[in-house]
Amino acid sequence: MAAPELIIRGARWQDAPVDLLIAKGRVLELLPWDEKITYESARIVDAHELTLLPSLIDVHTHLRQPGHEYKEDIQSGLEAAAYGGFGVVFAMANTKPTNDNAAVTAYMLDEAQKHWPKGPRLLPIGALTKGLEGKELAPMAEMAEAGCVAFSNDGRPVESTELFRHGVEYASSFGKLVIDHCEDPWLAPAAGVNESELSGRLGLKGQPPAAEAIQVARDILLADLLRTPIHLAHISCRRSVELIAWAKERGIPITAETCPHYLLYTEQMVDGYNTNAKVNPPLRTADDVEALLQALRTGVIDCLATDHAPHAAHEKETTFDDAPCGVSGLDAALSLTWSLVQNNALDLETLLRAWRYAPAQIFGLPEVKFQPGDPADCILFDADARWELTPQAMRSKGKNTPALGELLPGRVQAHFLAGKRIV
Numbered sequence: 001m002a003a004p005e006l007i008i009r010g011a012r013w014q015d016a017p018v019d020l021l022i023a024k025g026r027v028l029e030l031l032p033w034d035e036k037i038t039y040e041s042a043r044i045v046d047a048h049e050l051t052l053l054p055s056l057i058d059v060h061t062h063l064r065q066p067g068h069e070y071k072e073d074i075q076s077g078l079e080a081a082a083y084g085g086f087g088v089v090f091a092m093a094n095t096k097p098t099n100d101n102a103a104v105t106a107y108m109l110d111e112a113q114k115h116w117p118k119g120p121r122l123l124p125i126g127a128l129t130k131g132l133e134g135k136e137l138a139p140m141a142e143m144a145e146a147g148c149v150a151f152s153n154d155g156r157p158v159e160s161t162e163l164f165r166h167g168v169e170y171a172s173s174f175g176k177l178v179i180d181h182c183e184d185p186w187l188a189p190a191a192g193v194n195e196s197e198l199s200g201r202l203g204l205k206g207q208p209p210a211a212e213a214i215q216v217a218r219d220i221l222l223a224d225l226l227r228t229p230i231h232l233a234h235i236s237c238r239r240s241v242e243l244i245a246w247a248k249e250r251g252i253p254i255t256a257e258t259c260p261h262y263l264l265y266t267e268q269m270v271d272g273y274n275t276n277a278k279v280n281p282p283l284r285t286a287d288d289v290e291a292l293l294q295a296l297r298t299g300v301i302d303c304l305a306t307d308h309a310p311h312a313a314h315e316k317e318t319t320f321d322d323a324p325c326g327v328s329g330l331d332a333a334l335s336l337t338w339s340l341v342q343n344n345a346l347d348l349e350t351l352l353r354a355w356r357y358a359p360a361q362i363f364g365l366p367e368v369k370f371q372p373g374d375p376a377d378c379i380l381f382d383a384d385a386r387w388e389l390t391p392q393a394m395r396s397k398g399k400n401t402p403a404l405g406e407l408l409p410g411r412v413q414a415h416f417l418a419g420k421r422i423v
């Protein structure tokens with residue numbers, strides 16, 4: 001065995017203290033901790049009292065650069081990721097200019113490299129159609145060549161099923177997946193509030209769950225027709241979960257994500273016209289929350305993503321109708337979902353699958369289970385820490401989250417990528 005260069009000593013992994021031996025950016029070995037063993041010539045990080053977790057993957061963020069740097073930029077977005085425990089973030093294409101060509105893709109990668117050379121890694125998701133207008137496919141092959149890892153029209157779902165089909169087929173011809181934001185374009189798009197008694201009482205036009213489920217059904221039928229995988233973004237409701245379960249029982253190649261806010265909050269958060277709870281798709285009901293938790297436990301929903309969508313304070317401090325949709329997610333996502341582990345709504349294995357193993361499998365990245373040869377991408381997490389989610393505590397420029405003011409469990413104390421400490 002090669003000599004370890006870095007050893008993380010005594011961290012808890014699967015309920016037992018371990019020593020993680022690292023060399024050349026990779027895991028050499030994971031050994032049971034033994035206080036009698038001493039190591040020479042290696043840098044030691046004492047991690048007693050901390051929990052070892054793989055660095056997380058977020059397959060759905062909006063980093064706003066180029067074009068909307070007042071909301072977020074790549075530097076601040078990756079900072080929030082680094083401190084939030086995310087070593088890989090996928091960045092959506094609704095920038096200005098749109099990431100619908102190789103030049104914008106290269107610019108985003110350069111910015112990430114400039115500010116965070118050791119990571120977190122930014123992986124761009126290219127626009128499926130030019131300008132996200134849904135009229136003409138983007139030059140996806142050259143964008144893939146430039147570094148796009150997937151394609152999506154997120155935020156502005158493609159109306160033409162035929163064009164969407166061609167996009168899925170074209171992307172798959174060079175091995176890339178399409179991520180679909182499922183939303184019927186005519187059924188109260190981007191309403192930001194569920195259609196229910198509550199929306200009626202507030203005098204707001206609500207969006208029914210069917211707006212999402214109709215497109216989920218379309219995508220399932222297309223994936224079946226084409227025998228080509230499609231990944232469904234930010235699933236929010238029971239109906240969609242039932243359709244996805246139906247598809248998976250039949251072996252149709254569909255994968256899906258949901259977000260922490262859909263597991264923790266209901267539409268009641270919107271009451272009082274709380275624009276920080278305005279998100280697309282909207283927060284739904286307690287029954288939908290239960291269906292999503294169950295789907296995550298059983299694997300019907302494969303993974304979690306933040307849908308990190310930072311906005312400036314002045315944009316959210318307006319009427320509910322005028323406020324943009326979105327929750328700033330990277331800072332608190334791990335703590336919020338850790339709270340679900342603490343109250344036994346999810347187990348730790350499900351959490352790791354949702355934040356690391358499943359996104360890695362779906363998008364062809366390393367899973368990181370601390371096997372010899374795995375990248376040394378890990379976080380040291382203080383599971384007993386408590387911290388208040390204040391605007392000052394958030395590294396993202398966007399402070400827009402319904403969790404603001406909550407006391408959250410667990411905090412990232414250190415973050416290593418390829419054996420190099422970034423936090």
Ligand SMILES: [Zn+2]
Binds near residue numbers: 154155181233234280
């Ligand atoms: Zn979306």
